[in-house]
Amino acid sequence: MRIEAHGLSMRLGRREVLRGLEFVAQAGEMTAVIGPNGAGKTTLLKVLAGLLVPSAGIVSLGGLPLTDWLPRARARALAYLPQERVTHWALSARAVVALGRLPHQPMGAGESPADTHAIDAALAAMDIGHLAQRPVPEMSGGERARVLVARALAQEPAALLADEPAAGLDPAHQLALFHHLTALASAGRTVVVALHDLSLAARFCHRIVLLQAGRNVAAGAAAEVLQSEHLAAVYGIAAQYTRIEGIPVVLVADVLP
Amino acid sequence: MRDIPGRLGLEPGHLLAALAVTAALAFIMSLSVGPSGLGIDATGEARTLIFHEIRLPRAVLGALAGGTLGLSGAALQGYLRNPLAEPSLVGVSGGAALGAVLAIHLGLSQLWALALPIGGLAGAAVAMLAVVALAGAHGGPVTLILAGLAVSSITTALISLALNLSQNPFASVEMVLWMMGSLADRSLAQLWISAPFILLGGALLLTVARALDALTLGEDAASSLGIDLRRTRFAVVAGTALSVGAATAVTGIIGFVGLIVPHMLRPLAKYRPGLLLPASLLGGAAMLLVADVALRIVQPWVELRIGVLTALIGAPFFVWLVLRTRAELAP
Numbered sequence: 098m099r100i101e102a103h104g105l106s107m108r109l110g111r112r113e114v115l116r117g118l119e120f121v122a123q124a125g126e127m128t129a130v131i132g133p134n135g136a137g138k139t140t141l142l143k144v145l146a147g148l149l150v151p152s153a154g155i156v157s158l159g160g161l162p163l164t165d166w167l168p169r170a171r172a173r174a175l176a177y178l179p180q181e182r183v184t185h186w187a188l189s190a191r192a193v194v195a196l197g198r199l200p201h202q203p204m205g206a207g208e209s210p211a212d213t214h215a216i217d218a219a220l221a222a223m224d225i226g227h228l229a230q231r232p233v234p235e236m237s238g239g240e241r242a243r244v245l246v247a248r249a250l251a252q253e254p255a256a257l258l259a260d261e262p263a264a265g266l267d268p269a270h271q272l273a274l275f276h277h278l279t280a281l282a283s284a285g286r287t288v289v290v291a292l293h294d295l296s297l298a299a300r301f302c303h304r305i306v307l308l309q310a311g312r313n314v315a316a317g318a319a320a321e322v323l324q325s326e327h328l329a330a331v332y333g334i335a336a337q338y339t340r341i342e343g344i345p346v347v348l349v350a351d352v353l354p
Numbered sequence: 355m356r357d358i359p360g361r362l363g364l365e366p367g368h369l370l371a372a373l374a375v376t377a378a379l380a381f382i383m384s385l386s387v388g389p390s391g392l393g394i395d396a397t398g399e400a401r402t403l404i405f406h407e408i409r410l411p412r413a414v415l416g417a418l419a420g421g422t423l424g425l426s427g428a429a430l431q432g433y434l435r436n437p438l439a440e441p442s443l444v445g446v447s448g449g450a451a452l453g454a455v456l457a458i459h460l461g462l463s464q465l466w467a468l469a470l471p472i473g474g475l476a477g478a479a480v481a482m483l484a485v486v487a488l489a490g491a492h493g494g495p496v497t498l499i500l501a502g503l504a505v506s507s508i509t510t511a512l513i514s515l516a517l518n519l520s521q522n523p524f525a526s527v528e529m530v531l532w533m534m535g536s537l538a539d540r541s542l543a544q545l546w547i548s549a550p551f552i553l554l555g556g557a558l559l560l561t562v563a564r565a566l567d568a569l570t571l572g573e574d575a576a577s578s579l580g581i582d583l584r585r586t587r588f589a590v591v592a593g594t595a596l597s598v599g600a601a602t603a604v605t606g607i608i609g610f611v612g613l614i615v616p617h618m619l620r621p622l623a624k625y626r627p628g629l630l631l632p633a634s635l636l637g638g639a640a641m642l643l644v645a646d647v648a649l650r651i652v653q654p655w656v657e658l659r660i661g662v663l664t665a666l667i668g669a670p671f672f673v674w675l676v677l678r679t680r681a682e683l684a685p
Contacts, residue, residue: 143574146578147578148574148577148578168580168581168582169580170580171580172578172579172580173580175578176578177574177575177578178575179571179572179574179575179578181572181574183571183572183575184570184571185435185569185570185572186435186570186620186625186626186627187625188570188624188625188626189624192624192625192626193570193571196567196568196570196571196579197579199564199567199568199579199580199581200579200580204564232625245571248571248575252579
């Protein structure tokens with residue numbers, strides 16, 4: 098399901114966080130949103146998820162303006178994974194993952210076979226099946242992060258917006274997560290991730306959108322966007338997009354004076 | 355094996371069935387125990403008098419008030435995601451108390467018996483409007499707590515003023531006793547006035563079960579799951595105000611039930627805030643009914659009011675909660 102945004106501006110208090118932004122994420126692709134701290138990545142994702150109403154501009158999901166979607170229908174089509182890993186109460190991992198099925202369940206209905214299947218598949222995808230009955234507050238940060246990703250996967254959305262989904266994961270689970278997200282995109286879903294790890298973006302994302310102070314600086318394939326000039330201008334770093342043993346990486350040499 | 359909180363939990367159906375049976379037994383007990391010594395199998399005129407005029411209103415009121423306090427406590431704790439929240443936090447109990455105290459102060463309760471609960475209802479309504487106006491439609495949990503606190507402070511000040519200015523010592527005693535909370539000697543008419551509000555408020559609170567489950571993940575994630583946060587906030591505030599306001603208007607202030615009941619039942623409900631709503635409704639009814647029966651058993655020796663009993667049990671429990679929270683937060 099295609100996500101599109103035109104002329105997005107967003108004010109939070111006195112600060113203009115987004116300034117006339119253009120954004121497109123295609124179905125079947127994984128799109129990365131990158132940029133330094135305060136560039137507007139999180140705000141952009143929240144606007145795309147319909148959690149913030151932009152001060153100007155329009156967002157559409159599947160060709161329909163986001164404001165025309167009913168909240169429940171939107172929640173079945175689009176999942177949002179916040180950056181903050183919040184879980185209140187000592188719910189079990191499985192109970193947290195099951196919350197992703199809320200938009201699919203009629204009021205007062207229990208878990209349907211389709212729900213059970215989606216929950217178990219999400220637990221398995223994030224390698225937490227063996228932790229299913231553990232209370233989430235007793236888990237490590239990385240385990241908790243995987244439970245929350247699994248919650249968004251259980252929602253079985255056509256479009257997934259994830260804010261820093263890899264933060265706090267060990268390398269093995271980071272890779273597993275991105276392989277899974279790639280598989281979702283290959284299956285025709287729209288995946289949008291906000292990322293700090295440029296190498297993950299280079300390796301896995303079909304399209305990269307580079308933000309600076311609420312504006313697009315560049316958008317396109319990794320090789321175009323991750324040019325040294327762009328990285329120097331936006332991040333203030335001396336960095337190079339290259340391949341090591343065929344794997345795209347971004348080598349950061351130093352901070353520019 | 356390690357102690358896993360989830361292990362205590364019961365299947366939702368079993369938990370609710372067990373609580374419903376407990377509440378039903380407590381209700382029957384409440385009908386059967388009293389100073390007259392009449393059992394539930396009594397017959398004749400005494401039965402009509404004792405059961406219909408005294409024990410039935412008392413048992414129904416106990417069930418309604420206890421259920422309301424448990425339910426609204428669970429709803430507030432879930433909405434605010436804070437285990438220390440309780441119904442009086444929203445300021446409506448204080449408003450109900452002020453309304454009732456004014457009815458006594460102005461002598462209205464002398465003229466018409468129903469002036470007391472109607473004064474309480476009016477007070478609760480005014481307090482609720484004040485809290486809603488102060489907290490605003492968009493504010494987060496913190497503004498709601500602060501607005502409730504502000505309104506409570508004002509009602510406390512005005513109650514003190516009414517007591518201070520009261521020139522009739524009997525009226526003063528009546529005000530103080532009323533505020534202590536009691537289920538005794540309430541008429542069916544008083545029940546009829548408050549029951550619709552209690553039931554309406556309770557129904558509103560039961561609609562937020564899914565929203566409270568989703569809020570486990572925080573407000574952004576809940577909203578992305580299709581939950582309308584403004585509607586949820588309205589249902590929690592209005593539901594608590596209607597049900598607790600109406601119950602308090604008839605019983606006076608009964609504290610701590612709304613704090614303790616959700617707390618005790620939370621592990622049994624596997625920490626699910628939505629399931630905790632009906633569980634606390636049934637548990638609150640059972641707890642208040644049992645406490646009231648206990649009062650009647652000790653009545654020949656000490657005349658104790660139920661609000662005093664729940665405070666005596668509840669305050670140490672609150673201390674324990676604080677100590678436990680402190681231990682959890684310690685590095």
